[in-house]
Every structure is written in structure tokens, then in C-alpha cells.
């Protein structure tokens with residue numbers, strides 16, 4: 032039966048309130064309006080950021096909402112004026128849009144895009160400032176402009192990357208967030224050079240992708256720091272050469288690293304979202320040139336601090352969103368790199384479940400050894 036132009040009723044995991052179990056509900060998904068695309072989501076993974084917003088600590092977190100932002104699917108229908116994708120195209124929804132027209136997109140200096148950010152930050156679509164999701168007339172907020180914990184979602188056309196139809200969607204869904212973020216933090220934001228010494232704080236998917244990117248860039252040492260020693264074995268496969276569990280040391284972790292590296296690392300990456308670790312990551316950098324990149328997302332009210340002397344003496348503090356990748360242009364390129372076996376994806380998937388098991392999937396995220404859980408949305 033043709034669904035184009037019709038409201039679709041489908042299953043979605045609804046976050047009614049912060050921290051309360053998600054509820055699988057029948058939700059109504061309105062047809063896409065001008066400049067919008069309705070996508071049948073086939074697979075979605077869970078990222079730490081979903082757990083963060085669900086926790087209620089995200090100042091942009093609005094409830095009730097449909098979370099999820101690391102997914103892949105097939106275009107079901109498009110609204111007026113949409114020219115770059117059509118029904119049947121295989122796509123990855125991108126929370127970081129790329130309109131190619133705004134001040135940000137044209138700057139050549141950033142991957143951030145200003146076209147739809149104001150709407151996605153308040154959980155609505157730009158066209159009419161309303162949601163396309165509802166339950167019996169009661170609207171549900173969108174999340175990050177993606178809301179992939181739904182069998183169907185509506186996104187802005189500037190937030191859709193069209194990918195190779197041959198790519199396995201159950202794998203490349205990961206290219207919607209965590210893996211590109213880690214790789215890009217190294218390649219685009221830090222621009223790590225061959226021979227560099229790198230420290231990675233947090234060895235979840237994002238941190239391991241940093242390690243993978245650093246290895247590809249020719250780093251000579253990649254020091255992995257995590258409080259979960261279960262991560263150490265798996266991290267070797269991603270290029271980590273040395274491991275430190277801060278719990279095994281009495282000294283501040285930055286001092287431990289400075290002592291191990293003749294004055295500090297060339298590059299460090301914070302992939303946790305902990306502001307005190309962000310300070311350690313900066314302060315373990317070498318005087319004169321060490322650069323620290325903040326990747327982790329910290330809660331509302333959290334602030335970073337250090338002695339300004341750390342920067343006066345040449346250390347550089349940076350941050351990255353989606354690893355600096357231009358989403359619509361570069362996600363298809365990352366998919367091609369995966370197809371050519373030039374980047375890992377399968378190796379980050381430790382669990383496969385179905386949408387019904389989404390609460391179990393969030394529980395697994397907090398267990399040792401878990402990287403990405405991929406949910407099949409229609410089985």
C-alpha cells in the first residue's frame with residue numbers, strides 16, 4: 032500500500048520523562064513537508080549522547096521525545112522542493128546538517144551548519160516549527176533533527192546523506208555518529224602527524240575510533256586511559272599501544288602521562304564528557320605545542336578549568352562536533368572507505384537487539400566490554 036502523503040502509524044521508543052524507561056508506542060508520523068524527507072529507519076545504534084539527553088542533564092533535552100541519532104534507512108517519501116534524494120535511496124540521517132549555503136557552510140572553517148540548528152535544538156521542524164510525531168494528537172519532540180528510535184522519521188533534506196545502495200545498513204548506521212567523530216577528531220580537528228604521541232581518554236566507540244584514526248595517521252604511541260579495564264584487550268585491535276587505568280595510580284593521571292612521555296603527549300582527546308578528565312587531558316600535553324581536543328559532551332552546569340599558564344605556555348585546547356566532517360559530503364565517502372575495508376565498523380558492534388529491547392540496550396551500554404548496540408527496527 033502506498034504510504035506517500037499519508038500519516039504512517041508505526042512503532043517508536045518514546046522517552047516520556049527523563050530517566051524513566053522508554054516505552055514502545057504506536058506513533059503517528061506525518062508526511063514530509065517542503066524541504067523534508069521521511070525515512071524508514073532499518074537500523075539504529077545507541078550513542079552515549081542519547082543516554083545523556085535521556086538523563087535529563089542536556090539543556091536541550093525536551094520531553095516527551097523520540098531519541099536516537101546513529102542510524103541508516105531508506106527514503107520513503109520526500110516533500111516539495113527536495114531534489115537530492117528520492118524514495119528508495121539508502122541514506123544516513125545526519126544530526127549535523129550541511130546546507131552548503133549558510134555562513135557556516137560557506138566559511139570553509141567549520142562543519143557546523145546554521146540552516147536548521149535553531150529548530151533541531153528545540154525539537155521541531157523548521158517549516159512550521161512543529162513536530163511530525165504525535166500520539167493520538169499529542170505532539171512528541173524530535174531529537175537532534177534525527178529521532179531514529181522510530182521505524183519512520185522525518186528530517187530536513189539538508190540532514191540526509193545518500194549512500195551506496197550496496198552498503199550493509201546494519202553496519203554503516205554507525206557512520207551516523209561515533210566512528211566519524213573519533214576519526215575526524217584526529218584527521219580534521221587535531222590533524223595528527225606521523226610519529227606523534229597520542230593519549231585517548233575513554234575507550235568507548237568514540238575513543239577507539241580516535242585510536243584507529245591516530246594509528247592510520249602514523250602515531251608512534253597511542254596511550255589509552257579508561258577506568259574499565261575490560262576495554263584494554265579490545266582496544267589493542269584499534270591501535271592502542273599502552274594502557275593506563277587511573278584507579279591503579281595515586282598521582283594525578285596527567286602527571287603519570289607526563290612522566291611516561293618525556294614531558295607530555297603531542298595530542299590528547301577527551302572522549303568521556305567528564306570536565307575533570309578534560310583538565311587532565313589538557314595538562315598531560317607537552318609544553319609549547321601539545322593540543323587537546325574535547326570530544327565528550329558534559330552536562331548542563333559543568334565547566335572546564337585550568338591555570339591560564341597551561342595555555343600561555345603553548346598548549347592548545349580545542350573541541351570537535353562530528354569530528355569536523357561535512358556530513359552530506361563526507362558520510363558517503365566514509366561509507367566508501369568502509370566498503371573498501373579502509374576503516375573499521377563491524378568491530379565496534381558488540382551487540383545486536385531489536386527495537387523492543389531498547390531499554391536492555393541502554394543497560395548494556397553501562398556494562399563492561401560494550402561498545403555499540405545495534406537495534407533492528409522492523410524484526
Ligand SMILES: NC(=O)c1ccc[n+]([C@@H]2O[C@H](COP(=O)([O-])OP(=O)(O)OC[C@H]3O[C@@H](n4cnc5c(N)ncnc54)[C@H](O)[C@@H]3O)[C@@H](O)[C@H]2O)c1
Nearest residue numbers: 079080233234235236237257258259303304327328352353
Ligand atoms: N563531539 C561530538 O560530536 C560527539 C559525538 C559522539 C559522542 N560524543 C560524546 O563522546 C563521549 C563518548 O561517547 P561514547 O559513545 O564513546 O561513550 P561510551 O560511554 O561508550 O565510552 C566512554 C568510555 O569512557 C570511560 N570512562 C568513564 N569515566 C571515565 C574516567 N573518569 N576516566 C577514564 N575513562 C572513563 C568508560 O569506561 C567508557 O569506556 C560521550 O560524552 C558522548 O556524548 C561527542
Ligand SMILES: N[C@@H](CCC(=O)N[C@@H](CSCO)C(=O)NCC(=O)O)C(=O)O
Nearest residue numbers: 078080089090091127208328329352353
Ligand atoms: N544539547 C547538548 C549538545 C550536545 C553536543 O555537543 N552535541 C554534539 C554531538 S554529540 C553526538 O553524539 C554536537 O555536534 N554539538 C554541536 C551542535 O549541537 O551543534 C548540550 O547542550 O549539552
Ligand SMILES: [Zn+2]
Nearest residue numbers: 078080208209
Ligand atoms: Zn552520538
Ligand SMILES: [Zn+2]
Nearest residue numbers: 130133136144
Ligand atoms: Zn549550512
